[in-house]
Amino acid sequence: MSLKHTYPIRCPKCSAELEEELYDSINVVDAPALRDQLMANELNAVECVHCGFKFRVDKRLLYNDPDRQVMVFWFPGNEAEYRTNKEEFLESMDALNTALPDEFDPPAVHLVFTRTELIERIYLLEADLNERVIEYVKYMMYSRNLEKLDPKKKAILFNAEDSTEEALCFVVQDLDSMQLEGMLQFDRSAYEGLLEMFDNDEKTAHLMELFPGPHVSARELFLQDQE
Ligand SMILES: [Zn+2]
Known part of the structure; x- marks a missing residue:
């Protein structure tokens, strides 16, 4: 079920x-058109009846894909709050979780703070990739090249469109200009190797320790370390 409410906005x-x-929430199995609207940047878009100005309202949104047992919570602009006040933040997410029907298996819950992160995560999950292993790949990319890829200034984004059977594609985004600057590739066989390596208790524990969630992000990991 998808839910919407009337909000006063300016x-x-x-x-x-x-x-x-x-x-407030979209179920993309019941209403696949809402997924398309989101991807086309048209979800929660408003046209002012007075001046005709068109704009998008970025608000809390729950993305629910029950076929994949996946929920993504988008909390726009709350990254700093999450970092400084994690517990309270997670409690409010728990409240959202318990609002779900009993028969609903608690799926993996993903937390994102930007629209870019939300779209990236949806593509990642639809490509059947593991978000922690992908963030681990990004973690390696940052670590090997911290001068050029400063996590404060650059985001690495999974690029589903240009990924192939042989290689996973990533793009580098400059966070000041929001421009896409370069392409990085990672062998899919190396990804499969990581997936296999992490599929044992000890290694899985290590991966979970690096990325406990619900905000699974290599960039976030570096930013936290710097604080
Ligand atoms: Zn107006």
């Missing part, structure tokens, strides 16, 4: 007060 251009129906 037009960023003419400051008119608007009442808009916005999605």
Whole structure:
């Protein structure tokens, strides 16, 4: 089930007060069109009735794909709060979790803070890739090249579109300009090797320790270490 509610918002251009129906959660099995809207940057998009200005409202959103047993919580702009106030943050996520019907198997819960992260994670899961192993790959990419790939300034994003049977593709995004700067590749066979390596208790424990979740992010790991 997808849920939407009416919210009072203000037009960023003419400051008119608007009442808009916005999605709080989307179920992409019931309503695949909502997934497409999200990908097309049209979900929770608003057109001001006074001045005609079109804009997107970034708000908390629960992305639910029951076929894959996956839920992604998007909390826009809450990254700093998460870092400084993790426990309270996770409690509010628990509250969301317990609001689900009993018969619903608790799936892997993913937490993301930006729209880019949300879209990347959806593509990753749809490509049947393991998010922790992918973030581990990014972790290695950062570690080997910290001068060029400063985690404070550069994001590494999985690129589903250009990935092939042979290689997984990643793009580097400069976080100041938001421009995409370069492409990195990682052999799919090496990814499969990592997947196999981490599939034993001791190694899995190590991976879980690196990325306990729910915000699984190599970049976040470096930023936390720097604080
Ligand atoms: Zn307006």
